[in-house]
Amino acid sequence: MPNENPFQDPLRFERQVPECVIVIFGANGDLTKRKLLPALYRLAFDRRLSAGFAIVGISRTPMSDDDFREKMRASVEQFSEDTKLDNDVWAAFARGLFYVSGDIGDAGLYQRLGEKLGQIESDRHTGGNALFYLSTQPSQYAPIAHGIGAAGLGKGSGWRRLVVEKPFGHDLASARELSDRLHEVFDETAVYRIDHYLGKETVQNILAFRFGNGIFEPLWNRRYVNHVQITGAESIGVEGRGAYYQEAGALDDMIQNHLLQVMATIAMEPCASFQATSVRDERSKLLRSIRPLTADEVRQNAVAGQYGPASIGGKDVPGFRQEEGVDANSQTDTYAAVTFFVDNWRWAGVPFYVRTGKRLAKRVSEIAIQFNTAPLHLFNQDSGETSVNLLILRIQPEEGISLKFLSKRPGSGMTLRPVSMDFNYGSSFGERSPSAYETLLLDAIVGDPTLYTRQDMVEASWSVVEPIQNAWREAKADFPNYAAGSWGPAAADEMLARRGHVWRKP
Amino acid sequence: MSATVAPDSILRELAALWTQQGQQGDAGVLRACTMTLLVIAEAADDAAALGETVAALMPEHPARAILIRLRGEGERALSQRVYQQCWKPFGQRQQICCEQIEITASDAALADLPSVILPLAVPDLPVILWCQSARLVRRPEFGEIAGMATKVVIDSAAAGDSTDAIVCMADGVRSGGILADLAWTRLTRWRETLARVFENRDTLARLSEVDSVQVRFGPGYETAAWYLAAWAANALASVGQVVTPVISRQDESLRLELSGGTFRVELSRQEDRLVTVVNEQSNCTNLPRPTDYLLMREELGIVRRDAVFERTLASAARLAVSSSSGPS
Numbered sequence: 001m002p003n004e005n006p007f008q009d010p011l012r013f014e015r016q017v018p019e020c021v022i023v024i025f026g027a028n029g030d031l032t033k034r035k036l037l038p039a040l041y042r043l044a045f046d047r048r049l050s051a052g053f054a055i056v057g058i059s060r061t062p063m064s065d066d067d068f069r070e071k072m073r074a075s076v077e078q079f080s081e082d083t084k085l086d087n088d089v090w091a092a093f094a095r096g097l098f099y100v101s102g103d104i105g106d107a108g109l110y111q112r113l114g115e116k117l118g119q120i121e122s123d124r125h126t127g128g129n130a131l132f133y134l135s136t137q138p139s140q141y142a143p144i145a146h147g148i149g150a151a152g153l154g155k156g157s158g159w160r161r162l163v164v165e166k167p168f169g170h171d172l173a174s175a176r177e178l179s180d181r182l183h184e185v186f187d188e189t190a191v192y193r194i195d196h197y198l199g200k201e202t203v204q205n206i207l208a209f210r211f212g213n214g215i216f217e218p219l220w221n222r223r224y225v226n227h228v229q230i231t232g233a234e235s236i237g238v239e240g241r242g243a244y245y246q247e248a249g250a251l252d253d254m255i256q257n258h259l260l261q262v263m264a265t266i267a268m269e270p271c272a273s274f275q276a277t278s279v280r281d282e283r284s285k286l287l288r289s290i291r292p293l294t295a296d297e298v299r300q301n302a303v304a305g306q307y308g309p310a311s312i313g314g315k316d317v318p319g320f321r322q323e324e325g326v327d328a329n330s331q332t333d334t335y336a337a338v339t340f341f342v343d344n345w346r347w348a349g350v351p352f353y354v355r356t357g358k359r360l361a362k363r364v365s366e367i368a369i370q371f372n373t374a375p376l377h378l379f380n381q382d383s384g385e386t387s388v389n390l391l392i393l394r395i396q397p398e399e400g401i402s403l404k405f406l407s408k409r410p411g412s413g414m415t416l417r418p419v420s421m422d423f424n425y426g427s428s429f430g431e432r433s434p435s436a437y438e439t440l441l442l443d444a445i446v447g448d449p450t451l452y453t454r455q456d457m458v459e460a461s462w463s464v465v466e467p468i469q470n471a472w473r474e475a476k477a478d479f480p481n482y483a484a485g486s487w488g489p490a491a492a493d494e495m496l497a498r499r500g501h502v503w504r505k506p
Numbered sequence: 507m508s509a510t511v512a513p514d515s516i517l518r519e520l521a522a523l524w525t526q527q528g529q530q531g532d533a534g535v536l537r538a539c540t541m542t543l544l545v546i547a548e549a550a551d552d553a554a555a556l557g558e559t560v561a562a563l564m565p566e567h568p569a570r571a572i573l574i575r576l577r578g579e580g581e582r583a584l585s586q587r588v589y590q591q592c593w594k595p596f597g598q599r600q601q602i603c604c605e606q607i608e609i610t611a612s613d614a615a616l617a618d619l620p621s622v623i624l625p626l627a628v629p630d631l632p633v634i635l636w637c638q639s640a641r642l643v644r645r646p647e648f649g650e651i652a653g654m655a656t657k658v659v660i661d662s663a664a665a666g667d668s669t670d671a672i673v674c675m676a677d678g679v680r681s682g683g684i685l686a687d688l689a690w691t692r693l694t695r696w697r698e699t700l701a702r703v704f705e706n707r708d709t710l711a712r713l714s715e716v717d718s719v720q721v722r723f724g725p726g727y728e729t730a731a732w733y734l735a736a737w738a739a740n741a742l743a744s745v746g747q748v749v750t751p752v753i754s755r756q757d758e759s760l761r762l763e764l765s766g767g768t769f770r771v772e773l774s775r776q777e778d779r780l781v782t783v784v785n786e787q788s789n790c791t792n793l794p795r796p797t798d799y800l801l802m803r804e805e806l807g808i809v810r811r812d813a814v815f816e817r818t819l820a821s822a823a824r825l826a827v828s829s830s831s832g833p834s
Binding site for chain 2 (some may be wrong): 007009011016051181
């Protein structure tokens with residue numbers, strides 16, 4: 001028997017997607033309605049899913065398969081940003097939607113799920129392949145994995161995989177404990193920790209930009225790079241998630257996962273191949289090279305912030321402590337800025353400034369790489385203006401790349417002015433980019449973990465973040481310390497000023 | 507119509523268009539270009555349809571498009587027109603614009619075309635030539651124009667003599683050219699469907715039983731039949747099964763059958779549907795006739811050698827020669 005299908009033609013055929021069933025725990029939740037179902041429907045619309053593909057939704061609310069289908073149809077109609085619901089495509093997609101209700105602590109739920117999976121396998125020829133997606137409270141991850149294992153669903157005639165959403169623990173010890181509990185049922189190779197930032201086109205494009213071109217990599221080191229700024233700013237507040245956010249905070253919610261993963265992608269060494277293990281090894285190596293801060297260093301290199309009330313565009317917005325479900329004396333950071341250093345030959349001495357926050361001036365995620373100035377300033381001697389070369393990789397809202405450099409102003413005289421050369425990823429190619437969830441779900445189905453976070457990466461991130469958590473817990477912060485709609489606390493500006501740097505205002 | 511066209515003046519017109527565009531509105535205009543797309547068609551062909559096809563290709567493959575319309579016989583004459591095609595992607599403020607140049611040439615002026623095209627091609631980016639004119643391919647001027655292209659796309663199914671067309675293409679590939687044939691591109695869905703059949707491990711295990719490849723074809727499907735037979739036989743050979751394909755004419759459009767022992771897989775076109783039969787189980791999927799837009803969209807995405815196509819082309823050329831020299 002041949003090992004490989006000789007009729008495949010990867011140059012022209014879409015990536016082969018195996019038959020499978022996705023079991024979504026938390027099927028009645030926001031993530032399922034807003035992200036997962038619209039993404040899966042879009043994949044079906046684009047004919048990226050196999051004919052026998054099926055979804056089993058699980059939550060406590062009693063519902064029939066048909067009720068679930070109706071509910072999911074409404075979600076897809078409401079939350080699919082750029083895909084109109086096609087009745088024929090939906091009809092075929094909906095035939096593969098099933099629902100099982102029950103409490104995750106009840107062994108009977110997993111028995112009923114097992115029966116449903118058996119029926120789907122025989123009716124839709126899914127080959128026993130199943131992807132369990134945990135779209136629930138993090139505290140339920142371990143009990144669900146246990147329930148799956150106890151019912152014998154962790155193994156089957158096909159592959160079994162588990163997708164978990166962040167947060168992966170709330171510190172190093174809890175992250176390890178969670179991994180241990182998941183590993184009782186699933187091997188690490190079958191655990192897919194999803195970080196939707198890594199599924200964004202521009203984050204993937206960082207790898208193409210760095211390692212597909214020969215001209216940037218020689219500059220990508222301490223000799224030419226002055227410093228790097230990574231920003232993940234949101235203009236909205238906690239939007240009804242005050243109770244959850246109060247437990248997490250900006251450092252845990254954004255920096256520990258999304259932004260450190262972005263930093264790892266920016267700073268990692270070239271990998272030997274584009275195989276999942278090679279890419280993840282390099283990311284992991286970089287994360288382990290980030291110098292953990294001592295308690296003294298935290299005071300100099302990390303700033304916590306919390307927004308207070310303000311008027312934005314004539315509209316009064318509440319401070320964090322006035323948000324619903326938030327303690328009036330909350331010490332939660334809604335802003336965090338940290339200066340990281342990478343202890344390796346490439347980056348020694350180059351500061352990586354990472355910041356994130358709620359209710360900042362605008363919603364923007366980007367990486368700005370500031371190069372060293374020209375060694376001799378021949379032009380604009382009197383103006384005092386320094387020539388700054390900046391490479392900006394924009395992740396959202398408009399994905400793209402900009403390079404800022406100096407150009408001669410037209411006319412007589414040698415006057416220079418900064419100009420920006422822009423590449424807009426979304427619009428230079430008129431084709432639609434897949435959403436992060438489309439990319440990541442498809443990767444999980446085909447078994448490509450390149451863009452998923454591995455246990456050692458999670459632990460390395462917590463090792464870096466934990467000393468900051470500890471230092472912040474020990475000292476009572478004087479919150480609020482920035483106004484909603486601003487670019488964060490003054491202390492964050494001072495942190496950069498100590499090294500002669502200034503935050504960009506994207 | 508003038509007898510000359512000045513590339514410099516075309517480039518000046520293009521620059522003026524960009525300047526003018528940039529002065530309109532405050533959101534600016536984004537210039538996008540990934541290649542030069544050179545399209546050669548007969549003046550008698552449907553100009554509006556061709557224009558729509560090229561316009562539809564631009565969002566995914568932004569290019570400087572040079573449309574050359576062949577007027578046929580008559581005195582030596584060349585003329586040109588320059589314009590832009592702009593669009594605003596959904597939710598974006600910025601317009602994206604691509605350049606289009608249209609040149610009309612009589613046969614007597616064909617020899618002048620290379621000197622016009624060469625300076626108009628965007629530097630450092632690939633040049634893709636899509637030659638819709640079967641007549642031009644047989645003319646001596648074609649070689650020099652094709653020589654400027656990174657990749658040449660033709661449609662052997664539209665050639666008067668398909669055997670000659672496919673043999674010429676195989677020669678072209680052997681001498682180092684990157685070629686594509688839309689007759690082959692039309693088979694992608696067929697090939698993908700067959701590949702999917704063998705994604706199932708149980709079916710893949712039965713591949714070793716296959717000892718017969720049969721292709722039956724109706725009018726207009728001759729080159730498709732050679733390609734399909736050659737591709738299936740090559741794929742089987744790659745796993746150690748040497749099968750000589752049998753190609754025969756029949757009334758219907760196209761049918762491929764792989765069989766051996768108690769195992770049989772058959773793909774056939776029935777109007778706008780592709781019917782797949784694996785032993786007694788059949789499945790039917792929608793298979794509308796692919797438009798030029800869909801075919802070119804696929805080809806423009808591949809600006810490099812296509813090893814599967816080139817291997818198949820060489821085998822298909824041999825099948826074409828043997829079938830034209832006697833009944834199979």
